[in-house]
Amino acid sequence: MGDVMDATVEEGELKTVPRGHQIIRVIGRDPLSIFAVVIIAIFVLVAAFGPWMAPYPEQGFGRSNTDETFQPPSPTHILGTDYLGRDVLSRIIIGTRAALQAPIIVVVLAVAIGAPLGAIAGYMGGWIDELIMRVTDLFLAFPFLLLAMAIVAALGPSLNNAMIALAISWWPWYTRLVRGVTLSLREYYFVEAARAIGVPDIVIIFKHILPNCISPIMVQATIDMGTVILAMGSLAFLGMSTRPPKPDWGLMVAEGRTVILRQWWVSTFPGLAIFITVLAFNLLGDTLRDIFDPRQYR
Amino acid sequence: MRKLEFIIRRIALSLLVLLGLSVVTFTLARVVPSNPASLYLGPRARPEEIARVEEQMGLNRPLPVQYFYYLRDVLRGDWGNSIATKRPVLQEIGDRAPASLELLFVGMSLAVLIGVPLGVFSARWQGKPFDVVTRTTSIIGVSLPSFWLGLLFQIFFFRMLGVLPLTNRVDSNLRFTSPINEITGFYLFDTLVTGNWIAFQDVARHIILPALTLAAYPIGLIARMTRATMLEVLSQNYIRTARAYGIRQRIVIYAYALKNAIGPTLTVIGLTLAYSLTGTFFVEIVFNWPGLGLFTVHSLLNVDYPAIMGITLFGASAYVTINLVVELIQAWIDPRISLG
Numbered sequence: 001m002g003d004v005m006d007a008t009v010e011e012g013e014l015k016t017v018p019r020g021h022q023i024i025r026v027i028g029r030d031p032l033s034i035f036a037v038v039i040i041a042i043f044v045l046v047a048a049f050g051p052w053m054a055p056y057p058e059q060g061f062g063r064s065n066t067d068e069t070f071q072p073p074s075p076t077h078i079l080g081t082d083y084l085g086r087d088v089l090s091r092i093i094i095g096t097r098a099a100l101q102a103p104i105i106v107v108v109l110a111v112a113i114g115a116p117l118g119a120i121a122g123y124m125g126g127w128i129d130e131l132i133m134r135v136t137d138l139f140l141a142f143p144f145l146l147l148a149m150a151i152v153a154a155l156g157p158s159l160n161n162a163m164i165a166l167a168i169s170w171w172p173w174y175t176r177l178v179r180g181v182t183l184s185l186r187e188y189y190f191v192e193a194a195r196a197i198g199v200p201d202i203v204i205i206f207k208h209i210l211p212n213c214i215s216p217i218m219v220q221a222t223i224d225m226g227t228v229i230l231a232m233g234s235l236a237f238l239g240m241s242t243r244p245p246k247p248d249w250g251l252m253v254a255e256g257r258t259v260i261l262r263q264w265w266v267s268t269f270p271g272l273a274i275f276i277t278v279l280a281f282n283l284l285g286d287t288l289r290d291i292f293d294p295r296q297y298r
Numbered sequence: 299m300r301k302l303e304f305i306i307r308r309i310a311l312s313l314l315v316l317l318g319l320s321v322v323t324f325t326l327a328r329v330v331p332s333n334p335a336s337l338y339l340g341p342r343a344r345p346e347e348i349a350r351v352e353e354q355m356g357l358n359r360p361l362p363v364q365y366f367y368y369l370r371d372v373l374r375g376d377w378g379n380s381i382a383t384k385r386p387v388l389q390e391i392g393d394r395a396p397a398s399l400e401l402l403f404v405g406m407s408l409a410v411l412i413g414v415p416l417g418v419f420s421a422r423w424q425g426k427p428f429d430v431v432t433r434t435t436s437i438i439g440v441s442l443p444s445f446w447l448g449l450l451f452q453i454f455f456f457r458m459l460g461v462l463p464l465t466n467r468v469d470s471n472l473r474f475t476s477p478i479n480e481i482t483g484f485y486l487f488d489t490l491v492t493g494n495w496i497a498f499q500d501v502a503r504h505i506i507l508p509a510l511t512l513a514a515y516p517i518g519l520i521a522r523m524t525r526a527t528m529l530e531v532l533s534q535n536y537i538r539t540a541r542a543y544g545i546r547q548r549i550v551i552y553a554y555a556l557k558n559a560i561g562p563t564l565t566v567i568g569l570t571l572a573y574s575l576t577g578t579f580f581v582e583i584v585f586n587w588p589g590l591g592l593f594t595v596h597s598l599l600n601v602d603y604p605a606i607m608g609i610t611l612f613g614a615s616a617y618v619t620i621n622l623v624v625e626l627i628q629a630w631i632d633p634r635i636s637l638g
Contacts, residue, residue, distance in 0.1 A: 271446030279441040
């Protein structure tokens with residue numbers, strides 16, 4: 001089945017559905033994108049091997065070291081220590097996994113909610129489409145971070161609830177995207193053929209439509225990563241996500257905020273980690289948007 | 299006539315959205331929590347109090363009935379009392395909104411004043427070094443966590459240069475030397491109309507850093523959008539014709555092209571304005587700015603439920619209203635929209 005679908009996409013007018021090798025070729029030509037990919041790769045490695053790379057892994061995970069509170073950057077503590085004497089570098093390294101994992105989970109959850117709804121709306125049309133899209137509009141009428149904050153407030157602050165809250169605030173974007181793609185896919189022969197031989201709608205939506213939406217979803221998800229990382233950091237900064245003593249970049253910025261004028265390193269370096277990660281994803285996303293702009297379906 | 303029909307339709311639609319928003323906040327306030335009454339009273343409530351509030355809030359009644367009463371209260375301006383301050387939530391919001399809105403207004407003005415020219419110049423010198431620098435700057439702008447940027451500004455402008463104040467809206471001594479006569483709560487405006495020049499300077503000095511922090515994100519978005527629309531407009535036939543007639547480049551760009559590129563840019567400005575409303579929250583925390591954001595954080599810390607839901611409803615309503623106003627302005631200046 002996969003072959004048929006790829007062929008259809010290739011000969012059809014769906015120019016905007018990007019293919020893997022196309023993306024790689026374009027990124028390989030742009031120095032800024034290469035830079036972004038390298039940065040992201042480094043962070044992924046740190047996320048994977050953090051516990052072995054951190055100079056003081058147990059402090060990274062949260063054990064206090066009250067003999068060495070607020071040490072400035074030095075050879076023993078390259079980025080200094082925080083109010084409990086924990087090595088800031090170790091905490092950034094250990095926190096990398098959550099910093100990358102959480103936004104990915106948020107996007108996956110948002111796609112899991114949004115994409116099927118979009119495909120159903122686009123494929124079925126009529127009142128179902130109308131109903132789904134009006135609900136979507138309603139969620140988009142909230143500033144998404146504000147909605148996420150209200151949801152966390154209702155559920156109670158924790159990393160899991162912060163992820164759930166962001167996913168609930170973020171899914172409508174994927175519903176819109178997938179609906180748009182579905183509207184054009186619906187006109188293809190392979191969908192019409194499936195319908196003609198009596199394949200049930202639900203099977204067409206999940207086996208024929210949604211697999212063909214994967215590429216634009218992937219592109220959009222990459223573009224969105226920067227925003228979602230920033231949003232997760234913001235929630236953590238407010239104390240609505242990861243609970244201490246676990247390491248979380250946003251939380252670390254908040255923890256060092258009150259001592260910023262004297263112990264500047266406590267907040268500055270975790271914030272720098274957020275900034276660099278978000279910048280890398282945004283640079284990559286910018287290139288992808290320039291070529292494909294999946295939102296043009298809307 | 300079509301224009302009027304369009305306007306009425308947009309307003310009606312926004313009212314519907316607002317109604318929907320109230321359903322969402324109602325759900326978050328009453329349906330999601332397992333015990334809304336104890337949430338409403340705060341962590342130290344006694345059982346008999348909880349029972350009383352359950353009765354008062356009608357929590358034993360069916361949900362649609364509860365929603366009806368909730369909506370009635372919201373419309374009557376009864377948004378509940380804050381647990382922390384014991385005062386009506388709407389009053390608390392009303393007291394703090396001017397501080398946030400003033401910050402939002404100054405920040406967005408900065409963003410427009412910097413972002414639009416950046417975008418225009420970037421489009422004019424497409425592919426040249428200036429363009430590359432601007433594009434990189436805009437991406438950096440949308441990648442900076444505002445709560446972190448604010449801290450960096452504090453280190454640089456307060457600790458290292460010592461030229462700008464660290465936090466707050468006004469100097470605490472100002473109360474004694476030249477007190478602000480509050481008329482609107484917008485201090486820049488209040489001090490200006492009362493001729494309180496010393497206070498005005500002080501207020502202006504205090505707002506610079508928060509406003510700049512807030513502006514970083516919108517500057518990126520606005521510069522980028524202006525660049526994109528300018529490039530599109532500049533490739534059109536009438537621009538080529540104008541150039542062929544030998545009209546000077548400057549006039550072609552500023553008089554002919556910019557006029558048509560400003561429409562889509564305005565949409566982005568409107569959207570960012572609404573988005574930056576949440577952005578002010580984080581800036582306020584860093585700069586101890588006595589607005590809605592600081593109130594939100596205190597409410598979150600105290601699990602001040604009525605306050606949190608009130609802020610959510612207020613923020614979302616402001617968002618919808620700003621979007622509506624932007625659309626109406628656009629319909630006003632662009633005759634094509636009402637026909638579509």
